[in-house]
Amino acid sequence: xxxxxxxxxxxxxxxxxxxxxxxxxxxxLLPLLWIIATGFKSPSDAxxxxxxxxxxxxxxxxxxxxxxxxxxxxxxxxxxxxxxxxYEQIVRDNDMIIVGPSRYGERFFNSVIIGFGSTFLCxxxxxxxxxxxxxxxxxxxxxxxxxxxxxxxxxxxAVAIPIFLMFRQLGLNDTHAGMILLYTAVNLSLSVxxxxxxxxxxxxxxxxxxLIDGYTRFQAFxxxxxxxxxxxxxxxxIFCLIFAWNEYAFAVLLTSxxxxxxxxxIPTIIGVGGQDWPAVAAGATIFLxxxxxxxxxxxxxxxxxxxxxxxxx
Amino acid sequence: xxxxxxxxxxxxxxxxxxxxxxxxxxxxxxxxxxLGPTGAGKTTTLRMVSGLDxxxxxxxxxxxxxxxxxxxxxxxxxxxxxxxSLYPHMTVRENLAFPxxxxxxxxxxxxxxxxVMEVAETLQIAHKLDNxxxxxxxxxxxxxxxxxxxxxxxxxFLMDEPxxxxxxxxxxxxxxxxxxxxxxxxxxxxxxxxDQIEAMTMATHVGVLDDGKLIQFGxxxxxxxxxxxxxxxxxxxxxxxxxxxxxxxGHAPDRAVNIGLRPEQIRQGEGADSMVTRVEHLGDQTRLHxxxxxxxxxxxxxxxxxxxxxDIVKIRPENPFFFDASGARIH
Numbered sequence: 181x182x183x184x185x186x187x188x189x190x191x192x193x194x195x196x197x198x199x200x201x202x203x204x205x206x207x208x209l210l211p212l213l214w215i216i217a218t219g220f221k222s223p224s225d226a227x228x229x230x231x232x233x234x235x236x237x238x239x240x241x242x243x244x245x246x247x248x249x250x251x252x253x254x255x256x257x258x259x260x261x262x263x264x265x266x267y268e269q270i271v272r273d274n275d276m277i278i279v280g281p282s283r284y285g286e287r288f289f290n291s292v293i294i295g296f297g298s299t300f301l302c303x304x305x306x307x308x309x310x311x312x313x314x315x316x317x318x319x320x321x322x323x324x325x326x327x328x329x330x331x332x333x334x335x336x337x338a339v340a341i342p343i344f345l346m347f348r349q350l351g352l353n354d355t356h357a358g359m360i361l362l363y364t365a366v367n368l369s370l371s372v373x374x375x376x377x378x379x380x381x382x383x384x385x386x387x388x389x390x391l392i393d394g395y396t397r398f399q400a401f402x403x404x405x406x407x408x409x410x411x412x413x414x415x416x417x418i419f420c421l422i423f424a425w426n427e428y429a430f431a432v433l434l435t436s437x438x439x440x441x442x443x444x445x446i447p448t449i450i451g452v453g454g455q456d457w458p459a460v461a462a463g464a465t466i467f468l469x470x471x472x473x474x475x476x477x478x479x480x481x482x483x484x485x486x487x488x489x490x491x492x493x
Numbered sequence: 494x495x496x497x498x499x500x501x502x503x504x505x506x507x508x509x510x511x512x513x514x515x516x517x518x519x520x521x522x523x524x525x526x527x528l529g530p531t532g533a534g535k536t537t538t539l540r541m542v543s544g545l546d547x548x549x550x551x552x553x554x555x556x557x558x559x560x561x562x563x564x565x566x567x568x569x570x571x572x573x574x575x576x577x578s579l580y581p582h583m584t585v586r587e588n589l590a591f592p593x594x595x596x597x598x599x600x601x602x603x604x605x606x607x608x609v610m611e612v613a614e615t616l617q618i619a620h621k622l623d624n625x626x627x628x629x630x631x632x633x634x635x636x637x638x639x640x641x642x643x644x645x646x647x648x649x650f651l652m653d654e655p656x657x658x659x660x661x662x663x664x665x666x667x668x669x670x671x672x673x674x675x676x677x678x679x680x681x682x683x684x685x686x687x688d689q690i691e692a693m694t695m696a697t698h699v700g701v702l703d704d705g706k707l708i709q710f711g712x713x714x715x716x717x718x719x720x721x722x723x724x725x726x727x728x729x730x731x732x733x734x735x736x737x738x739x740x741x742x743g744h745a746p747d748r749a750v751n752i753g754l755r756p757e758q759i760r761q762g763e764g765a766d767s768m769v770t771r772v773e774h775l776g777d778q779t780r781l782h783x784x785x786x787x788x789x790x791x792x793x794x795x796x797x798x799x800x801x802x803x804d805i806v807k808i809r810p811e812n813p814f815f816f817d818a819s820g821a822r823i824h
Binding site for chain 2: 384386388389390391392393394395396399404406408
């Protein structure tokens, strides 16, 4: 038995809190599990009511997600001979043949480029701006900071039409550069404010010590400030990435082909003949992976980042 | 090692004048302690020399060279800060090696290692070299930050209350350590403190600052025995100098408004009666709190005195200081 502590909750309190957290976790995770499960169901299992909890898993949804297919007659199919691969077999069972890859890969790749590209820009510009606001005598500092924050005060989509027209004039419609710029612009206020808070927490004496130790201002920033702000920068990066990755409205409006991201594309998978929920679910499942991996990689920083200001002092 | 000179240095922060026409020449190899209360301009003076802050007017010279336009790195000074001095994301070893690895010095790794070991041993932190800087006690941290200044061979050392956050025992040890390091290396050292013991024990010169002005600059004995003003006289000496109306003991020079009496300037057993109000036995000395015609004063007496409160002691001033209305000394 450990020693008595005033701050340590009792066993019953812990039990209660644990139950509450578990319950909440189940409620929030259930839709996620549902989507993941649906991705492995056959179309008929996917729409069965009551929902099937135990079912025979199939990769049909994933095959449909990544391929373009066409219906053929039994004779035509027979002429093609036996299917060569397991995924051709799955398709052939539905009297279809594969005519090529689907667009999902490209769209997913677009999401990666645009999501990480805008996150990178946001962090670079945000850190530079935040450092300047924190360390230099910037005229009208407070007003500028407020102005930066105010760009986030209305929902970004409120300016969708002017942006659409501007993009058309500038030839940025449906381009990667356009989407990266747009998401960077939307997220920049968040990143400046968050990182500003973190850099303000780092005493200026460290940099002064580095200046005296023989380093230039930029080296002091790079070797002293940056490592200490890493936590804040990591958590800011996660927030930026999550926004850019999940953004739907602008993506629908401004992209249609070359630069279309996954969110507006996934609903179009649903198909024309019959509703292919497993393919949609498979698309959504794969779409979750990068943000999850990114968050897990940075989770140590994220946890410390969320509690920033509360611990250091 | 170099001489440091400040010539008419003025620095204001908005309305607030931090340094007002300060001129001072720190001889090569001197250990200069800047004394004064918070806000007197001590730290600002260090920052002027280091180049972390620039004068509005006036010039700073190190080794005869004007420092105008030189960055802190180019000035080749080392500074110990009052706090926050260790880089928290590095180990002790990395902290100590950091100045040596700067683009200015680019020390080869084997020399870095040797230097770091040497300094770590001097400061008795060799066993902590691979600890994270944040995993040290306050005293160890401060020793490492002093060490970070010592690994280099700068023209001037600047120290901003380096011992203020330490406990009394460690402070006493490091005081001796610092003094001997300075004496051995012959380095010029500017040291800021408001602890007069540090000033008296370590300084070759003391600079007394008041509200941005350098009031007096000289060896500590001289400032103690020959202060220019009440303010300068109050900086040194324990118990503090007694400042009383000039005519309290009879005749005073013209213009004299106050008389200043250090304990050794109060002759006991002669003169006029005063009443003992309190006796403080400090072990090596005993302090007498006296009441003399409704004025309180503090002096020192024999450690084994039998005096107790309520007793009457005769006192008489001996070679006292007199000060005029502005607080300046009258000779």
